[in-house]
Amino acid sequence: MNRHEVDPLVNALLYEGYLLYPYRPSVKNRQRWSFGGLYPPSYTEGRPGSDASAMQTQCLVRGPGHVRLTVTVRFLQVVARRVGRLETSVSDWPVDPSVPVRFVESLQVGDLVLQAWQEAIERQVVLEDACLRDLAVAVPFGFGPSAEREPLRDPTGAVVGLFERQQRRLDGRVGLSAEALDSQLFRITVRIENRTEFPTGGAADVDRDELLLHAFASTHTVLEVKEGVFLSLLDPPESCRTLAAECRNEGAWPVLIGGEWEADTMLSSPIILYDNPKVAAESPGDLFDATEIDEILTLRIQTLSDEEKRMMAALDDRGRALLARTESLARERLMELHGTLRDVGPVESDSGATRKG
Numbered sequence: 001m002n003r004h005e006v007d008p009l010v011n012a013l014l015y016e017g018y019l020l021y022p023y024r025p026s027v028k029n030r031q032r033w034s035f036g037g038l039y040p041p042s043y044t045e046g047r048p049g050s051d052a053s054a055m056q057t058q059c060l061v062r063g064p065g066h067v068r069l070t071v072t073v074r075f076l077q078v079v080a081r082r083v084g085r086l087e088t089s090v091s092d093w094p095v096d097p098s099v100p101v102r103f104v105e106s107l108q109v110g111d112l113v114l115q116a117w118q119e120a121i122e123r124q125v126v127l128e129d130a131c132l133r134d135l136a137v138a139v140p141f142g143f144g145p146s147a148e149r150e151p152l153r154d155p156t157g158a159v160v161g162l163f164e165r166q167q168r169r170l171d172g173r174v175g176l177s178a179e180a181l182d183s184q185l186f187r188i189t190v191r192i193e194n195r196t197e198f199p200t201g202g203a204a205d206v207d208r209d210e211l212l213l214h215a216f217a218s219t220h221t222v223l224e225v226k227e228g229v230f231l232s233l234l235d236p237p238e239s240c241r242t243l244a245a246e247c248r249n250e251g252a253w254p255v256l257i258g259g260e261w262e263a264d265t266m267l268s269s270p271i272i273l274y275d276n277p278k279v280a281a282e283s284p285g286d287l288f289d290a291t292e293i294d295e296i297l298t299l300r301i302q303t304l305s306d307e308e309k310r311m312m313a314a315l316d317d318r319g320r321a322l323l324a325r326t327e328s329l330a331r332e333r334l335m336e337l338h339g340t341l342r343d344v345g346p347v348e349s350d351s352g353a354t355r356k357g
Contacts, residue, residue, distance in 0.1 A: 005257060005258050005278065006222065006257050006258070006265060006267065008279045009257065009267065009277060009278065009279055010074065010220055010222060010267065011286070012279055012286060013035075013218070013220060013267075013269050013271055014074060014075075014076060014122070014218050014220060015076075015218070015286060015288050015318075016034060016035055016218060016271065016288070016289070017034040017035065017218070017288070017289065018034065018076070018120060018218075018288045018318065019288040019289065019315070019318065019319055019322070034076070034217045034218040035218060035269075035270040035271050036055070036075070036216075036217070036218045036219040036220065036251065036269070036270030036271075037051065037052075037212075037215050037216065037217050037218070037219070038052060038053055038054065038055055038075070038172075038192065038193075038194040038215060038216040038219050038251075039051050039052070039053055039194060039198075039211065039214070039215045040053065040194055040195075040196045040197065040198035040211075040214050040215070041053040041193075041194065041195065042197070042198050042199070042200055043198055043200055043206060043211060052250070052251055053193060053194045054191060054192060054193045054194070054250065054251075055191070055192045055219055055221075055250060055251040055252050055270070056189065056190070056191045056192075056248065056249060056250040056251070056252060057188075057189070057190040057191075057221050057223070057249055057252045057254050057268040058187060058188065058189050058190075058247035058248050058249055058254075059187070059188050059223070059230060059231070059233060059247060059254045059266055059268075060181075060185065060186070060187055060188070060230065060231040060233070060236070060240060060243060060244060060247065061132065061178075061185070061186045061187075061188055061225055061228050061229070061230055061231070062184055062185055062186075062228060062229050062230075062231060063132075063184060063186075063225065063227055063228025063229065064183075064184065064227070064228070065131070065132055065133035065180070065183075066131060066132075066133065066227065067131070067132045067186070067225055067226065067227050067228035068129045068130065068131060068132075068225065068226040068227065069129075069130045069131075069132060069135070069176075069178070069188065069223065069224070069225050070126070070127065070128050070129055070130070070223070070224045070225075071126070071127045071130075071174070071176055071190055071221060071222070071223050071224075072124060072125070072126050072127075072221070072222040072223075072224075073124070073125040073126075073174055073190075073192055073219065073220070073221050074122065074123070074124050074219070074220045074221075074222070075122075075123050075216040075217060075218055075219040075220070076120040076121070076122060076123070076216075076217040076218050077120065077121050077122075077123050077143065077167060077170060077216070077217070078118050078119075078120055078212045078213050078215065078217055079118065079119045079120065079121055079165050079166065079167045079213075080118060080165070080166045080167075080209075080213055081116060081117045081118065081119050081163055081164070081165050082103050082116050082163070082164040082165075082166070083103065083104055083105070083106060083107045083114055083115065083116045083152075083161060083162075083163060083164075084101040084102065084103050084104070084107075084149075084161055084162045084163075084164060085101070085102050085103075085104050085107050085160070085161045086099055086100070086101060086159065086160055086161055086162070087099065087100040087101070087102065088100075089154070089158040089159060089160045090158065090159050091157070091158055091159065092159075093151045093159055094149070095151075095159060095162070101162065103116075103164075104116070107152065107160075107161045109152050109153070109154055109160060109161060110154055110155050111310065112310065112313065112314040113310060113311060113314050114152065114161070114163070114314050115311075115314060115315065117315060117316065118209070118212065119165065119316055120217065121167070123143060123170075123216075125139075125141045125172075125174055127139055127174060127176055129226075130176060132178040132180075132186050132188075132228075133178075133180075134178075135176060135177055135178035136176075136177045136178075137175070137176050137177070138173055138174070138175045138176075139173065139174050139175075139176070140171070140172070140173045140195075141171075141172050141173070141174065142169065142170060142171045142172070143167075143169065143170045144169055145166075145167060145168055145169045146166075146167050147164065147165065147166045147167075148164075148165050149162050149163065149164050149165075150162060150163040150165070166213075167213070168196075168213040168214050169196065169197075170194075170196050170214065170216070171194075171195045171196045171197070172192065172193055172194050172195055172196070172216065173192075173193045173195055174190065174191070174192055174193075175189070175190070175191040175193070176188075176189070176190055176191075177189045181243060185240070185243075187243070187247065188223065190221055190223065190268070192216070192219060192221065194214075194215065194216050196214045196215075198211070198214045218270070219270065220267065220268065220269050220270070221252065221254075221267070221268040222257075222265065222266070222267055222268075223254075223265070223266045223267075223268065224264060224265050224266075225264050225265075226264070228264075229263035229264060230256060230263050230264070230265070230266045231244065231263070232244075232255075232256055232263075232275050233247060233254060233255075234255065234274065234275055235275065249268070251270055252268040252269065252270060253268065253269055253270070253271065253272050253273060254266050254267070254268040254269075255267055255268075255269070255273045255274060255275045255276070255277065256275040256276055257276065257277075258276060282336040282337060283337075284298075284325060284326075284329055284333055284337075285321075285322070285325050286318070286322065287322070288318065288322065294337070295334075295337040295338055298326055298329065298334065298337060301322070301323065301326045302326060302327070309323060
């Protein structure tokens with residue numbers, strides 16, 4: 001697998017929507033939003049719409065029965081971050097339990113106003129080196145609940161507050177199977193299910209912030225084969241067009257990754273892509289709001305007021321890094337975002353004639 005092609009692309013998709021324009025706590029940013037959310041079945045059952053508890057990828061692999069398949073499922077787990085203010089500042093950490101802590105919406109520490117917020121941590125589930133012949137497995141996984149605290153120190157070094165991060169328990173299952181269509185062609189199915197318990201109490205309205213803590217956010221699947229090749233579902237060989245059309249993908253869009261002559265890796269994303277996509281070379285880094293570079297977002301960040309920039313910097317490490325990178329962006333790099341004309345290859349018309357796009 002071509003890691004230098006795959007990893008930047010998957011990371012860009014994984015954090016799509018992690019920070020919402022314009023990158024500071026406001027009405028627009030009070031709630032995390034991302035593609036590829038998988039929610040507990042107790043919530044999705046009986047609620048038709050965009051929220052789902054499962055995602056399915058189906059694709060075609062050409063090769064002998066001993067082809068080996070590795071599947072990597074990646075998603076974000078949302079973590080609740082609370083801000084606590086100590087009634088009395090202290091010098092030692094951990095704080096003595098007798099010191100009162102009051103949880104607040106925000107706390108000014110030095111020049112930063114630190115907010116109660118939602119963060120995210122990356123999760124990964126890997127099923128390695130499975131043989132396609134007679135493949136049918138279901139692998140459960142889980143991530144336990146936890147809580148941790150981080151001291152907040154003022155410029156003198158005194159502990160004046162704390163961050164408390166809480167994550168809920170997540171449970172899921174990855175099902176993996178291969179159906180032999182002939183001696184050299186297989187249909188692969190990967191099904192990801194959120195099986196987390198979430199008591200709804202029969203209420204019509206559910207606390208969305210609490211629900212997100214029990215969800216898989218921005219779920220993606222990377223498939224790799226050895227001694228075999230994936231077939232494009234967007235432009236399959238003529239002999240496999242019907243079989244490609246019969247592949248059932250739910251909340252997922254599988255495309256080839258790597259290059260024109262490489263077909264050992266497939267990315268199944270909740271975002272519609274073309275085969276062999278790439279992060280634009282002109283991009284100076286993650287914007288968290290687009291899979292392509294975006295001049296308007298960069299300019300909008302640069303026009304934030306000083307107070308808005310302080311709020312953005314206090315949001316989290318990723319927001320702070322984005323602000324620093326944008327602030328230091330040279331004019332020449334900014335102009336590169338203004339637009340690039342790329343070569344367009346030949347396209348075959350319906351009549352069979354080849355024309356330039």
